[in-house]
Amino acid sequence: MSGPKNRQRMAENAPYSNLELVNLVDTWPSPSSPSYVTHLERYYTLQISPFPEPVGYLASHFVSRLPLTEKYWTINPTARTITITSPKETFESRSDVLNTTLRAGHEAYPTNNIRSLKNWSNELFPLLYPLTREVILELDGCGVDMLGIINESVFLVASTLGSSPETRKVWVARRAMWKAAWPGMLDCTAGGGLASNETPLDGIVREAWEEVRLDRAYIREHAKYVGENRLQLCETEVGEEGCQMQAQHLFEVELPENMIPEIGDGEVMGVCLLGVDDLKQKMREGEVKPASCMVWLDWMIRHGYLTEDNERDLEEIKRRLKREFTMVGYDEALASREKEALTEQ
Structure with a gap:
């Protein structure tokens, strides 16, 4: 469900619960499913x-x-x-x-x-x-x-340095209007596909600089690898019937006040600073790219913004963010990649 037409449909079908956002991207049936x-x-x-x-x-x-x-x-x-x-x-x-x-x-x-x-x-x-x-x-x-091959990507969540959970804000990029998929929608701070011969850390250092001009040396030293999400969809990024196997390598970093993301290579049209409650509302309203919502959900769970007290579907969301791929061997291969990423820190 992508492209300008489906961006409009996202807004028309709002509001979304967090589980409904997961349902948008976790669409490939499991081997145990009757279908x-x-x-x-x-x-x-x-x-x-x-x-x-x-x-x-x-x-x-x-x-x-x-x-x-x-x-x-x-x-x-x-x-x-x-x-x-x-x-x-x-x-x-x-x-x-x-x-x-x-x-x-x-x-x-x-x-x-x-x-x-x-x-x-x-x-x-x-x-x-x-x-x-x-x-x-x-x-x-x-x-x-x-x-329909494995697509390894890297995503960065940047937040304000030294803030308390109540006052923390996050940097949220808005995708350029020329993008083939999800133009004009809110995204993570930075992210993109992992190219040949790149480690996840190399990839996020490159993407953070190219997209929002975050200092390479600072990101390499301070960005923390926090795991991965695994998503399997029944359509391509531009909305054709197909298969996406997405492995999202996740990083987070705190930025000092004098380090402000800005437009880089044109992949994003702007970057804004949002409070967590404001971001939650944008997600409910269908303003955030669905696959990037998975990155934000993982971040909110790890930092205690989503708990059993305020999210009744928490355990199902956590399970489906880490789903198993149906292609033989990919889960084991990615587990090894995750270990390598942790050793880079």
């Missing part, structure tokens, strides 16, 4: 030769509209698999085959009507093979959602 098998009939599992386990979920409507050459792509309608086979089965060869296909799909827009490929991101993102935690290729960011 799970039927749901998977709408998808192909993505495989990369010669690796035996799948790495993503590709919606059927994408398969029929992508420029897939038989030389490199094998489709098995019975097994519901789609496999990339590269000439040399090397990192470079696999990356070239996939990015060539993505580029052709991008250039065919809007004829193919794949909105995920409308914008070429010019940023490379890793495709992780979960069983070995090996990065087996890298691809342009426009293909991450469409292919």
Whole structure:
């Protein structure tokens, strides 16, 4: 549920409870659900030769509209698999085959009507093979959602230094109007996708500087890694039927009075300072990007703003923020990544 039209729908369907906000982004059925098998009939599992386990979920409507050459792509309608086979089965060869296909799909827009490929991101993102935690290729960011692979991202919550829980305020960015997904909506302080060859700390240092010009050295020294959220959705960021497996690596930092976030590379159109109660109200009114609401909910739980006394659905919210992915091996791989992030501090 994204894009300008759905931003309007968010406001029209307000107010939201915290659990209703979770329901917007935790939409992929669990394997124990009666609808799970039927749901998977709408998808192909993505495989990369010669690796035996799948790495993503590709919606059927994408398969029929992508420029897939038989030389490199094998489709098995019975097994519901789609496999990339590269000439040399090397990192470079696999990356070239996939990015060539993505580029052709991008250039065919809007004829193919794949909105995920409308914008070429010019940023490379890793495709992780979960069983070995090996990065087996890298691809342009426009293909991450469409292919339904794991999408590691980093998010920063910045608050005022030395304030009490009652007076604490947080810095909240507003997304630029040109953004393809959720333009003009409130977000976290900073955040974005984790690029190839980046650690979570490297990623948040980069994003905090690029988006809101927070000093790199200060963020590297003071930003605290506090864990991760795991979300699995039944649509892409721009609202097409698909799959998103989001691993949100979470950081927080306190900023001194003289360190004020400001507009950086144009990804955000402004940054405002809000009290926690004001932020809660913005979330209820549907003004905050849904996936970013999950970051704020986690922060509010950890800092005692959401408790069993004021949130009856607290335990369910906590459980669903840390859901298990349905792709074999990803949870174990991300647990290892989390340990690495903690050792960086």
